Amino acid sequence: MTLQATDLSALRKWIRQRQSAHRERGATATNVYFAVLFVAIVGGMLHKQLAVIFWPSHPNASELAGLALLATGVGGLFLALRRLGPLGLSRPAASFLLTAPVSRRRLLAPSLRLATLAAALAGALFGLAITGHVAYRPMPGGLAAALLIGSALAGIVIMLLALATQAARVWAPWADRLAGLVLAAGLAGFVLDSAVHARRAGTDWPIATAGIAAGILAVLVVALMTVSVIRLGRTPNERILESAQTAGTLLDSAFGVEPSFVADMIERRYWATRRLRSARLWPRVPPLVAQDLLLALRRPRRLLWTAGSTALPALLAHFPSWVLGAAVLLGGMYAAGASTANVRTDAANPVLLRLLGLDSRQAVSERIWVPGVLATIWSTAALGILQALGDLPSGQWWALGLVLGPVGATAAIRKARVGFVRNDTLAFDTQMGVSISPGPLFKVIFGPDALLLGLPTLLQIAQGHPLTWTLVVVQAVVGGFGARAYIAGTTGHDRVELNNNY
Amino acid sequence: MDGLYVGYGSTPVLVDVSLRVPAGAGVCVTGENGIGKSTLLRCVSSLQRPDQGTIKIFGKPAGSTPEFWRQVVTTVEPPTWYAGLTAREHAELVCRAHGIDPEEAGVDEALERLGLGGHTDAIPPSLSSGQKQRLTLALTLLRPSSLLILDEPEQRLDPEGRATVAEMLAEYVTSGGSLLIASHDDAFAAASGAEITNMETLAAAGES
Numbered sequence: 001m002t003l004q005a006t007d008l009s010a011l012r013k014w015i016r017q018r019q020s021a022h023r024e025r026g027a028t029a030t031n032v033y034f035a036v037l038f039v040a041i042v043g044g045m046l047h048k049q050l051a052v053i054f055w056p057s058h059p060n061a062s063e064l065a066g067l068a069l070l071a072t073g074v075g076g077l078f079l080a081l082r083r084l085g086p087l088g089l090s091r092p093a094a095s096f097l098l099t100a101p102v103s104r105r106r107l108l109a110p111s112l113r114l115a116t117l118a119a120a121l122a123g124a125l126f127g128l129a130i131t132g133h134v135a136y137r138p139m140p141g142g143l144a145a146a147l148l149i150g151s152a153l154a155g156i157v158i159m160l161l162a163l164a165t166q167a168a169r170v171w172a173p174w175a176d177r178l179a180g181l182v183l184a185a186g187l188a189g190f191v192l193d194s195a196v197h198a199r200r201a202g203t204d205w206p207i208a209t210a211g212i213a214a215g216i217l218a219v220l221v222v223a224l225m226t227v228s229v230i231r232l233g234r235t236p237n238e239r240i241l242e243s244a245q246t247a248g249t250l251l252d253s254a255f256g257v258e259p260s261f262v263a264d265m266i267e268r269r270y271w272a273t274r275r276l277r278s279a280r281l282w283p284r285v286p287p288l289v290a291q292d293l294l295l296a297l298r299r300p301r302r303l304l305w306t307a308g309s310t311a312l313p314a315l316l317a318h319f320p321s322w323v324l325g326a327a328v329l330l331g332g333m334y335a336a337g338a339s340t341a342n343v344r345t346d347a348a349n350p351v352l353l354r355l356l357g358l359d360s361r362q363a364v365s366e367r368i369w370v371p372g373v374l375a376t377i378w379s380t381a382a383l384g385i386l387q388a389l390g391d392l393p394s395g396q397w398w399a400l401g402l403v404l405g406p407v408g409a410t411a412a413i414r415k416a417r418v419g420f421v422r423n424d425t426l427a428f429d430t431q432m433g434v435s436i437s438p439g440p441l442f443k444v445i446f447g448p449d450a451l452l453l454g455l456p457t458l459l460q461i462a463q464g465h466p467l468t469w470t471l472v473v474v475q476a477v478v479g480g481f482g483a484r485a486y487i488a489g490t491t492g493h494d495r496v497e498l499n500n501n502y
Numbered sequence: 503m504d505g506l507y508v509g510y511g512s513t514p515v516l517v518d519v520s521l522r523v524p525a526g527a528g529v530c531v532t533g534e535n536g537i538g539k540s541t542l543l544r545c546v547s548s549l550q551r552p553d554q555g556t557i558k559i560f561g562k563p564a565g566s567t568p569e570f571w572r573q574v575v576t577t578v579e580p581p582t583w584y585a586g587l588t589a590r591e592h593a594e595l596v597c598r599a600h601g602i603d604p605e606e607a608g609v610d611e612a613l614e615r616l617g618l619g620g621h622t623d624a625i626p627p628s629l630s631s632g633q634k635q636r637l638t639l640a641l642t643l644l645r646p647s648s649l650l651i652l653d654e655p656e657q658r659l660d661p662e663g664r665a666t667v668a669e670m671l672a673e674y675v676t677s678g679g680s681l682l683i684a685s686h687d688d689a690f691a692a693a694s695g696a697e698i699t700n701m702e703t704l705a706a707a708g709e710s
Contacts, residue, residue: 341585351580355645357645
């Protein structure tokens, strides 16, 4: 028996008609109106900030910084597209249409068009930012056009490469690793640029070369797109289902204003691909500390990224000094956050803590150790690098890092204990007539607010005074007592639950 | 428990339900779907507050304190797993948290007995639903406790697995533990050493 392929466009039209029958009259027009209004309002509010990001009044970065931004953009865009698919279907389409006798190529074509458009836009924005920050002014119109068109085409090439990787089974992990390396090289380039006085762009950018490069990219796009469309039907089902799940989770995350859905999905996928061998938990170490340690050691790449990120505060050396101080404290919190996955699990559902028979005080007292060590090492290294680069006044700043561990760990643990965003809290009205639920706001604030324990460090860096040993002692006392007070105030021997109540 | 009332909205689920589980004995609650077996177990586990009635565990009101959870183990809630931890490591962690040496507690033997010997290095989410059920029961039985509250422990298990679990539960009761289970399988309940009680009888007992 031969199956005839169903007319997909007729099927989609039928689905759209059924869906619109359930909507209120004019609902789509209302949604479009509010979307346009939102973009107009936000654009109006932030146009100055956007101009600073994409087209500052004067070029303010070196060619090295431009190259670093290029590498960051290429690596980052590839990895982002890989995380999203780039080819995907909605969850209902994956359930009903993927298994139906419809043309696979036609089924996936709208997704390819959307991915192409998004990648071109992202590429063009990166190109605009690089040109705006690095290129000389005034720039010939031909050169600007070639750079902008070339950037958009480069974005499409990256998307098509990500698409080929999506269909590949063998070399996909290697491509991701390579993209990660390109991204890391870009970030390293920024750090190097902040340490040396790299060359600013001259007026010798050749228009012809830019035009030829854009032409080559155009030919490449046509060739790769042709191959991609021909092979579109051969995209493995499991990859499409995976990206359908991603798209669904992203939508859930957006509707529920709950970023942890995405974080959980990434975490689950990571462990699903790992092959583990059972280890023995160190008997002399408290069990939850041993578990956290084991988990941290099982993610060496994350530790490597965390180690590499110690150089990032150096990028902010030329910003107001309070920004640098805040970055050091926030960095300590995020480094500690590399080992708070188990706290998130317990805060979301205490079923395992009940099984372990532990109270909340025992749990947090043990869970804070590994984040504390990570925050200590990160802060010491970050301040040591800033000291070595001469970005801080005189003093042994690395020693201050040694006492910042409790601050980062407390903030990271508090952040992990927030749990899901609560949308049932009383909304407040803004002057623009829009009601805002404070739930997402609390989710953002809870955690970083504990960085107030690092106020002595923040003030010292902000004021630009030389570091004294007295301040190191003050910070050690504030951080240590603050962490103890946090544990004493938010946990108890009479309760199991870890989640913060707000 | 005595005179338990629970309703969901305007629908009453438990009406004047009374039940006594003697210490060191087992009771299995049976009944059709939706009759309130799981609700009853959730109330006893203090995971749901009844509208009316009293529940006492070992002579004290049911609570959700750490002390309560050191005595009581339940599988009423869907299982959760720690990320990046294998099946064996979960079992070891449970033992270590209770101050027991995993080797002495017989972690490997328990996993082997429940048919998980070849899956000790797997992360629990990658196991089949039946294997997850076996692992949950292994963790439940490995740690010290005085009362087990299990909701359909035979669910998703093959006949061999059912027999093994029933045998382990019978050993638990024989060693002095108390058992309260909900089940649809009378043979399994009997093999577990639990006395079978129908939910309808419990409501009638409350009324009389």
